[in-house]
Each structure stands twice: as C-alpha cells, then as structure tokens.
Amino acid sequence: MHTFDPFAALVAVGWPPAQPWPALAAAQRVARVAAQHRAGYVLHDGRESFKAQPAPGFLRRSLTPEQRPVVGDFVILADGRPPHIIEILPRRSLLSRAAAGERYARQPIAANVDTVCVLMGLDGDFNPARIQRYLALIEGSGAQALILLSKADVHPGHAAQLAALRAALPADASALAINAKDATLGDQLASWLQPGATLALVGSSGAGKSTLTNTLLGHAAQATAAVRAHDSRGRHTTTHRALLPLPGGACLIDTPGMRELKLTGDEDLAQYADIEALAGQCRFSDCAHGNEPGCAVRDALDSGELNPARWRSYLKLSSEREQQEAALEAQLRRHADPRPSRVLGRRQRER
Structure with missing residues (x-):
C-alpha cells in the first residue's frame, strides 16, 4: 500500500x-x-x-x-x-498590472511563476511596442520572460520579424516562432517545462493561448475560436485564470486576453538601461533631449545607434511610469502603509 x-x-x-x-x-x-x-x-x-x-x-x-x-x-x-x-506562503514572484479605470489599484495576475510566456500572433496581432510593455511588467515580477510568436506555420516569412525582435530584447529574454498546434511544442519548450516549473501564459485574445495550452496538455481542455479577419483579434475563450498541471511535471497558468496593460509604477524599465546610460552622458543633467547642445541621446538618434521607435517606446513607458509612481505613492500615504516601497527605494538609490 x-x-x-x-x-x-x-x-x-x-x-x-x-x-x-x-x-x-x-x-x-x-x-x-x-x-x-x-x-x-x-x-x-x-x-x-x-x-x-x-x-x-x-x-x-x-x-x-x-x-x-x-x-x-x-x-x-x-x-x-x-x-x-x-x-x-511566501511568494517567489508576483506578476501584476494596474487595473483599468481612473482610481489606482494593483491587479495581481499570478504568483510563484518562473517564466511568463508572452504569446503574440505573427498576423495583425504583431506589435513590438506591446511586447516592450509586457516586458516592463514582467521585469519586476521575479519571473523571466519568454516571447512566443505564434502562427509561424501560416506566416513562413517570419524570420525577419523574429530577428528584429530578438535584437531589441534585453539579454535575459528569449523569443521563439512557433506553431501552437505542433505536437513537438513540448520538446521546443523543454528548457522552460522542467518538473516543478510554472509558466504563465499572457497575450491578446486570438493569439492562440488556448490552442497552445491544449497542445501542451495533450487534449482539448480549453475552448478555442477563430479570430476576426480584419484585425486578427479573437473573443475571450478563456474567462478566468486557471492553473493546469502538465504531463511532464510543469504547470501552466492560462489567463484571459488582456486588452489593457497599465504599468504599476514599480517598474525599473531595465530593458532601456542603454537609453538611460546615454541620457547620463548628456552635457546637462536636466537635458530634455531636444535641441540642447551636447545631447548624447540626440547624437545616438542622428547616427542610427538608437532606434527612433525604441526611443518613442521608452518615452511613452517612462512617462506612464512616472504618473503611476505618483498614484502609488499617494495611495501609500492615504493608507499609511508601513511596507517599504520599491519606488521609494529606487529614488533613494538614485540620490
């Protein structure tokens, strides 16, 4: 017995x-x-x-x-x-986002995750700027990021998209082009599917999260639906977050499609460390990176060293982070929260 x-x-x-x-x-x-x-x-x-x-x-x-x-x-x-x-019990990671709406609130997505898989279709769903936003949310969670570009089977010319994306990713993030229906998918993801590991699956509706989940499970546990032809978006076939044990000993947390990805204000934006290093080389400490003399950022943009799209993405995310930082600190003051704030800790380090 x-x-x-x-x-x-x-x-x-x-x-x-x-x-x-x-x-x-x-x-x-x-x-x-x-x-x-x-x-x-x-x-x-x-x-x-x-x-x-x-x-x-x-x-x-x-x-x-x-x-x-x-x-x-x-x-x-x-x-x-x-x-x-x-x-x-103590968490080893916590993936969160700011909830939709004007009032600041943090919405936890999943706890104790080792890898967050960002699934994005190679069709009309493909949006590198949205991947950068996902990475900003993931980097402070305690989990690593894995970008999965789905529908590679129907987009055979995806190599250039994948190469450009990899070049823009931080060193600790990986990217793969996959067919979510491929029976060998478990072998392709074996490094991330070790026994005891937990993966969280995030992405837009229609990217193929439920299809990928069914392939890894070996049976159709999640409902799937076709995407709309004009924008490649799908309906919410996954209606709530669910943890699913996989045959090989790992676990997968499937999540509903996310229409809005708001920063929490706690992000470091480490993926843009090179841009912040450039800003530190400007002649003036308060450089606005416009027409000021000795602006290292403008020089890098003019020479092609810094991609303009990446610069615009950084400006947008850093501005949003500042707004969310202020909302977070205001909330902490209202509730007299005694817990240490990562935002305050970062500002003290910068001083």
Whole structure:
C-alpha cells in the first residue's frame, strides 16, 4: 500500500523540490490556488482539486488585492467543510498590472511563476511596442520572460520579424516562432517545462493561448475560436485564470486576453538601461533631449545607434511610469502603509 506524500504530490503542481516544507499544525495542509471565483477558490494538492474558502481575515476591506490569495499561491489550509485558507506562503514572484479605470489599484495576475510566456500572433496581432510593455511588467515580477510568436506555420516569412525582435530584447529574454498546434511544442519548450516549473501564459485574445495550452496538455481542455479577419483579434475563450498541471511535471497558468496593460509604477524599465546610460552622458543633467547642445541621446538618434521607435517606446513607458509612481505613492500615504516601497527605494538609490 502506497502512502500519500503531500510534498512529492505538490511538486506536480509547481512546488520547487528544493524549497523547505513549512511547519504545519494538526489538521493543516498545503495546497496551491488553481482558480479564483466569486464564490471562493479552487485549490489543488497535486492529487485532486477541491473548493475552499478564505478565512475571515482575508475578507477585510482594508486589504489590497495582493494581500489576498491569487492564482499560483501556495497556501496553508485548515481542514473543515469547506477547508479554509488561513495563510499565504511566501511568494517567489508576483506578476501584476494596474487595473483599468481612473482610481489606482494593483491587479495581481499570478504568483510563484518562473517564466511568463508572452504569446503574440505573427498576423495583425504583431506589435513590438506591446511586447516592450509586457516586458516592463514582467521585469519586476521575479519571473523571466519568454516571447512566443505564434502562427509561424501560416506566416513562413517570419524570420525577419523574429530577428528584429530578438535584437531589441534585453539579454535575459528569449523569443521563439512557433506553431501552437505542433505536437513537438513540448520538446521546443523543454528548457522552460522542467518538473516543478510554472509558466504563465499572457497575450491578446486570438493569439492562440488556448490552442497552445491544449497542445501542451495533450487534449482539448480549453475552448478555442477563430479570430476576426480584419484585425486578427479573437473573443475571450478563456474567462478566468486557471492553473493546469502538465504531463511532464510543469504547470501552466492560462489567463484571459488582456486588452489593457497599465504599468504599476514599480517598474525599473531595465530593458532601456542603454537609453538611460546615454541620457547620463548628456552635457546637462536636466537635458530634455531636444535641441540642447551636447545631447548624447540626440547624437545616438542622428547616427542610427538608437532606434527612433525604441526611443518613442521608452518615452511613452517612462512617462506612464512616472504618473503611476505618483498614484502609488499617494495611495501609500492615504493608507499609511508601513511596507517599504520599491519606488521609494529606487529614488533613494538614485540620490
């Protein structure tokens, strides 16, 4: 008779094998948040999925969304009918964005993710500027980025697009052109699909997220639909974030298509470190990079060293980040939040 090993079972839903096991009291256990609904949570312990409710402490209105359990979290449960989530275990990463609307609010997307896969079609969905925006959100999450350009099978002339994109990516980001229906896709992504690894899949509706998910699972678990002919956009066939164990031991978090990607204000924009280094070489410290003499940025643009499209992307994202920084700091002051702010920490370093 085989004894159920909760530690080994959780590896199948993304528990890192080298991570220490938490101390548990009687009638407590660990599981992972697989989905979140209005009526509660769906958890997975590596053997089965089941429903659970948050403990009353998680229902306080004063809590921010990231202080509540999100998809991908490992949590401690107190047994009961139903079980109750009583504690969120420390996260190794948290992917977030600013929620839509005028009021500042941070919206967690997924926790404990190792790789965020940005899926973008090589059709009308292809937009390098949107990839830069995804990278800005990913870089501060604790996860690495993987850009997947889908529909390579119907766009055989994609090599130039892929080469240009790779040249613009930071050194720690990878990009591949794929066919989301290819049965060998798991082999192509083997480096990122190791046992215990978690991948989050993000991208626009119609990019092929559900198709890719079904291919990696080996069966049609997610609904798919055709894209519109005039703009290659699709409908939201994925309606909520869901964690899915894959046959090889990794996990995939599928997410609904994102129509709006707002920065949180906490981004470092490290992918533009070269531009910020250029700005530091300008003759004047307050250079606006217009017609000032000795402007290293203008010189780089004139010589072709700096791509104008990349410069425009940097200006847009840095301006948005400044606005979101101000909104974030105002929120922290309103709530007298004692937690250290990465924004404040970065400003202190700059001084």
